[in-house]
Amino acid sequence: MLKALELAGFKSFADRTRFDFPDGITVVVGPNGSGKSNIVDAMKWVLGSQSPKGLRGKEMSDVIFKGSQTRPPAGAAEATIVFDNSQGNLPIDAPEVHVTRRVYRSGESEFLINGESVRLKDVRDLIRGTGIGIDAYSLIEQGKVDRMLQANAKDRRAIFEEAAGISRFKAKKLEAERRLARVQTNLTRLSDIVEEVG
Numbered sequence: 509m510l511k512a513l514e515l516a517g518f519k520s521f522a523d524r525t526r527f528d529f530p531d532g533i534t535v536v537v538g539p540n541g542s543g544k545s546n547i548v549d550a551m552k553w554v555l556g557s558q559s560p561k562g563l564r565g566k567e568m569s570d571v572i573f574k575g576s577q578t579r580p581p582a583g584a585a586e587a588t589i590v591f592d593n594s595q596g597n598l599p600i601d602a603p604e605v606h607v608t609r610r611v612y613r614s615g616e617s618e619f620l621i622n623g624e625s626v627r628l629k630d631v632r633d634l635i636r637g638t639g640i641g642i643d644a645y646s647l648i649e650q651g652k653v654d655r656m657l658q659a660n661a662k663d664r665r666a667i668f669e670e671a672a673g674i675s676r677f678k679a680k681k682l683e684a685e686r687r688l689a690r691v692q693t694n695l696t697r698l699s700d701i702v703e704e705v706g
């Protein structure tokens with residue numbers, strides 16, 4: 509389902525760079541410090557990572573290309589994940605879904621889905637239940653296999669629920685329950701007022 513990743517001004521990728529992930533296994537090789545992990549950082553970042561430390565930096569703006577001996581720093585960092593949606597796995601009526609995150613030196617940042625400005629929540633809702641999320645199982649970093657094996661039954665169940673696509677509905681249910689509780693409170697308040705007035 510992952511089709512490509514495009515980076516521009518992101519960490520060591522000053523120039524616009526596109527990685528295509530055709531069917532099968534893609535292996536990224538290169539010397540130490542050449543930017544292999546930066547590719548994974550970019551994916552986590554697009555999927556909504558809010559922790560600079562999780563991206564091996566101190567501040568969010570650390571993801572912007574900081575310049576080299578021959579090049580000035582970039583003004584912004586941008587990364588786009590392209591998903592193949594020809595099977596309609598994502599709830600968007602388009603054969604390809606582009607999820608973009610951008611951050612400027614000023615600190616301003618934005619998310620886009622197929623070129624339209626959205627909230628972080630929309631990105632999270634889009635990928636929930638697909639197994640792609642930053643907390644999901646598609647990004648398996650060092651130590652994660654151990655953590656999965658040692659997880660308690662409840663946490664392990666969450667992994668299976670994400671794989672089965674149930675977590676999207678669970679989150680929606682929770683949201684609906686919260687909304688219902690708010691409506692209930694308003695109704696109670698309203699009936700108090702009606703009683704007072706009447």
Ligand code: ATP
Binds near residue numbers: 520538541545547
């Ligand atoms: P290793 O095999 O050692 O883990 P790697 O190929 O995974 O290496 P990364 O850790 O992805 O390499 O890349 C680190 C490189 O990215 C360093 O050279 C670092 O200077 C560079 N880098 C990180 N952030 C920025 C930035 N904001 N601007 C420019 N370069 C950056």
